[in-house]
Structures are given as C-alpha cells and as structure tokens.
Amino acid sequence: MRLARIVGQRLRVDAPTPGFARLLAFQATGAAGDALIALALAGSLFFSVPEADARDRVALYLLLTVAPFAVVAPLLSRTLDRHRGSLRIAAVLTALGRGTFAWWLTTRLDSLLLFPIAFGLLVLSRAVLVIRGAALPDLVPPQMSLVQANASLSKMNALAGMAAVGPGLLLMRSVGPGSEAMFAVLVFFAGALPAALIPSQRGRRSREQRREARGVAYGVELRQALVAIGGMRLLVGFLVFHLAFAVRREDLGSIGLGLLVGAAAFGSLVGALVAPRLRRVLREEGILAASLGIAGLVGIVAGRWFSLPTAVLLVFSFGVAAGAAKVAFDSIVQRETPEGARGWAFARFEARLQLAWVVGAAIPLIVPIPSGPGAAAAGVIANLVGLLYILARRRVHQRRALRDQS
The missing domain is CATH 1.20.1250.20 (MFS general substrate transporter like domains)
Structure with missing residues (x-):
C-alpha cells in the first residue's frame, strides 16, 4: 500500500500537464500488469522443472520475445506514421488486448496454450514501447526536457511494477495460482481509460512526407x-x-x-x-x-x-x-x-x-x-x-x- 501511495505521489509530481499525466497513468497500469504476469509465468517456465527442461523452456521463451517485433514493426509503424490520430486508438486497443489475453491466461497456466497466450501478451507489450516513444515528444510539458520526460516514464514503470509485486504474491498465497493473473486483467483494463484520454492530433501524412522523414x-x-x-x-x-x-x-x-x-x-x-x-x-x-x-x-x-x-x-x-x-x-x-x-x-x-x-x-x-x-x-x-x-x-x-x- 505504501508503494501504491508513492506511485500516486510521483504521478502528481511528474505530470504538470493533463496529457503527460494520462500517458504516465497508461504506462503505470501496463507496468503493473506486466509484473503480475511475470509472477504468473515464473514458476511454470523456470523454477518448477529440472535445469535441462528449464533451458528448453527458456529457449522457447526467447524465441517468443523476439518474434512479436516481426508482427509489430511493419504493421504498427506504418499505421502510426500515416495517421496522426492513431496513437490514442492504438493505446486503447493494446490495453484492452492485454486485459483479454491475461484473462485467458488465468485458467491456462498448465496448458500448451500458455505459450501462444504469452506470445500475444508480448506482442502488445512491445507495441506499447513503440506507442510511448512515438507519442512522448508531443506530450512533453514545456518545462521538461526529453531526458526528464523519458526518465519520468521509466520511474513510473519501475515504481508501478514494484507496487504490484506485493499484492500479487499475497494473492498467490491466499487465493492460489492464477489469482495474480486475474488481478492483472483488472489492471490492464483500467489502463484503457487514461489511454482513451491521451491528446491526439488529426490528419493524415502523405507517402512523400513519411519517406522524407525516414530518410532524415x-x-x-x-x-x-x-x-x-x-x-x-x-x-x-x-x-x-x-x-x-x-x-x-x-x-x-x-x-x-x-x-x-x-x-x-x-x-x-x-x-x-x-x-x-x-x-x-x-x-x-x-x-x-x-x-x-x-x-x-x-x-x-x-x-x-x-x-x-x-x-x-x-x-x-x-x-x-x-x-x-x-x-x-x-x-x-x-x-x-x-x-x-x-x-x-x-x-x-x-x-x-x-x-x-x-x-x-x-x-x-x-x-x-x-x-x-x-x-x-x-x-x-x-x-x-x-x-x-x-x-x-x-x-x-x-x-x-x-x-x-x-
């Protein structure tokens, strides 16, 4: 609870403008949900099996972590650069998608479906990194530099992740396995609200504008x-x-x-x-x-x-x-x-x-x-x-x- 209060205090201190505050809140819910999902996956992927099996499972997990970018890079980058208003829509969809995949995960931790569900969560998690980087320069408050703004987002991610671990462990011990993933469902869905309120520009960029920008x-x-x-x-x-x-x-x-x-x-x-x-x-x-x-x-x-x-x-x-x-x-x-x-x-x-x-x-x-x-x-x-x-x-x-x- 104390860490949760610290997260709220940092949100008020680091967010002098409403637009930046909403981006921080969106990032905080995502980081907290990711920490809860990590708790849910840790036992089934690594420490519950012998070392030889753990190496095989970790190798498969590594393939899953790099594969999402093969999906995210061509689709999301093209959409974000073409449509000025797509950042807000993409943020809302990733929050709702992560909540949905986390819900599916709650009853499938011991199933072969664990890996495709984890893959879906990773795709959306990587999409958030792209959205955050593309959206931030337009939301930086006038009194903050880019380094300060990026640092505020990183601080919020770390604090929110640490704040979620305590309740997640408590749920695992008191309710049982899968309860921390259900908590992640609520956290991810909560992130859709600040995502929907992120300021967004209107309009569409031409192919020539995008090509010239990429050249620079x-x-x-x-x-x-x-x-x-x-x-x-x-x-x-x-x-x-x-x-x-x-x-x-x-x-x-x-x-x-x-x-x-x-x-x-x-x-x-x-x-x-x-x-x-x-x-x-x-x-x-x-x-x-x-x-x-x-x-x-x-x-x-x-x-x-x-x-x-x-x-x-x-x-x-x-x-x-x-x-x-x-x-x-x-x-x-x-x-x-x-x-x-x-x-x-x-x-x-x-x-x-x-x-x-x-x-x-x-x-x-x-x-x-x-x-x-x-x-x-x-x-x-x-x-x-x-x-x-x-x-x-x-x-x-x-x-x-x-x-x-x-």
Missing part, C-alpha cells in the same frame, strides 16, 4: 547510439540468464533470486532518477558512454570476487546503467527523428534491441560459463563498447570540424 531519421548519431545501447542490451540479456542459472547451481533458491530481481528493479529506478541529473553536465551521448564504462568496471570487480553480494552489486549496477542509457537513447531518437518517422524508428530500433537481448540471453543457454569469468567478461565487453562509442563520436566531430574549415 537514420543519421550517423542514431546509428552509433544504436550500437552502444545494443551492446548494453546484449550484456543485460546475458547476465539475466547467466546469473539465473548460477543461482540454480549454487542452490541459492528463491532468496538469491529475489535479491537479484530486487536489485535489478531498484537499479532501473535509480538509473531513471540519475539520468536527468547527469543531463545537466553531459549530453545524451555522454550518458550512454558513462553508463557502459561504470557497468564495465563493476562487472570486472564482481567477476574477480564473485559471490552473492557481488552478484547483487553487479545486477544493481547494470540496472542503473541500462536504465540511464535507455533514457538517453530514447531522447536521442526523439531529438533526431522527425514526427512522421517516429513510429517507424521506434519499431525498428526496439526490434533490434530485443534481438540483441535475445542473442545475449542465448549465450549461457548454449555454453555453460562459470559464474565469475562470465561476469568479468561482461564487464570487459561493456568497457570495449563504451570506448569504441567514444572513439566513433570523436571521429565524427573531427570530420565535421574539417568540413567546416574547408
């Missing part, structure tokens, strides 16, 4: 930032399952897993809180590079002296770094992308980032790696990606300086 939307700054955040997402995917299987091997059980999940969630929240403060002294590109560097150093230290406490520190650090880096990357995309290409840009980039996450997560499934060396390798790679990004940015600046002199 994929400049060198975006390509470099995409590689940097893609490296971060790959490492996050790797660490999620590398450490999950380490918890199983070390027989740390639900306590170890709970500590790691809590550290990751808290780290994401801290990353969203830190990003606007970093923006006062760094550009978005600087936040990306700093995030990779700090995560890399902690990874090397945790790998050298690996234990449960250092694993918690590692997950927390990568949570902070990934949270701040994602806020910075979203702001770069929104800054560099014309309005007529934002749906296309976010669909395209989110698909690539999800693919990077899946590639990283597949590594510990295919090749069992000792806990310490795996963490250290993640740290080294993070530092290398950060260094390459800095050098690439410097080279671009040098070329521009030479062009201006000539």
